[in-house]
Amino acid sequence: MSSKKSRARAAASSSSESDSEPVDKTPPPKKAKADKKPSASNRATASSNQDNDSNMFQLSKMRFVNVREFRGKVMVDIREYYEADGDIRPGKKGISLNMEQWNALKHRIDEIDEAIKQF
Template sequence: MDGMSDGSKPKLQIDDGNGVLKIRFPIGQNVFVTVGRFNGKAVLSVRQFYQAHPEQEDVWGAYSVPRRVLPGKKGIDLNPQQWQTIETVAGKVEVALQVVIEDKSFLKSDLQTKISSD
C-alpha cells in the first residue's frame, strides 16, 4: 500500500470491532486523511501508517494474505470546528507556503499585509 494509488477516490474501510464507518483518503506514502468517529464524536485524522512486521516472510504468497497496516504515532486528530478553521485560513496558508517555497524576502510588515489580505 503506497498511499498514492488514486488520491481522488476514498478508500472505504469499516472497522469490524464496532461497525464504525471510516473513510480514508490517501495523500502520500502511507499517509491518510481519515474521517470517522472516535468516542462517539466526529473526527478527522491525518496520520502516517506502517506495516506490521514487514520483516516477516509471507508464507502464504504475496497476494493471498495482505500485510496488516496500522496507524502510527505521527499524526493529528481534528474535530469539525478545527477543520473548519483550517478551511478558513487555507488561502493564507497557501500564500505563506508559496513565500517559503520561492524563498522570497519580504519585510515582516509586508509579509503580514500579504498574508492578512483577503
C-alpha cells in the same frame, strides 16, 4: 573454604529434603499466543457499522486522512501508517482534528497557501 553458591545450594537441598511434599521443578506451560490483532481496516469496520474504507483518503504512500467517529464526535485524522505482519496500522505520528479545528483549518487554507508562496 566454600563459596556462597555452594552454601546456597546446600541450604536449598537440605530444606527440600526436610519437606514432605515432592518439589516440581518444571516450569508451568506457557500460554498460547492469542490470535493476531485485526488490521486497521478490520478494526475500524468492527467498531462501526459504516464502511470506514470509504472514509480513508491516501495523501502519500503511508500517510492517510481518515474521517471517523471517536467517543461520539466526528474527527478528521491525518496520520502516518506502518506495515506490520502484512497489515497496515496507524502510527503515533499524526493529528486528529475535531470539527471546530477542521473548519478553522479549511477557512485558513488561502492564508496558508499565501504563506507557502513566500518560500
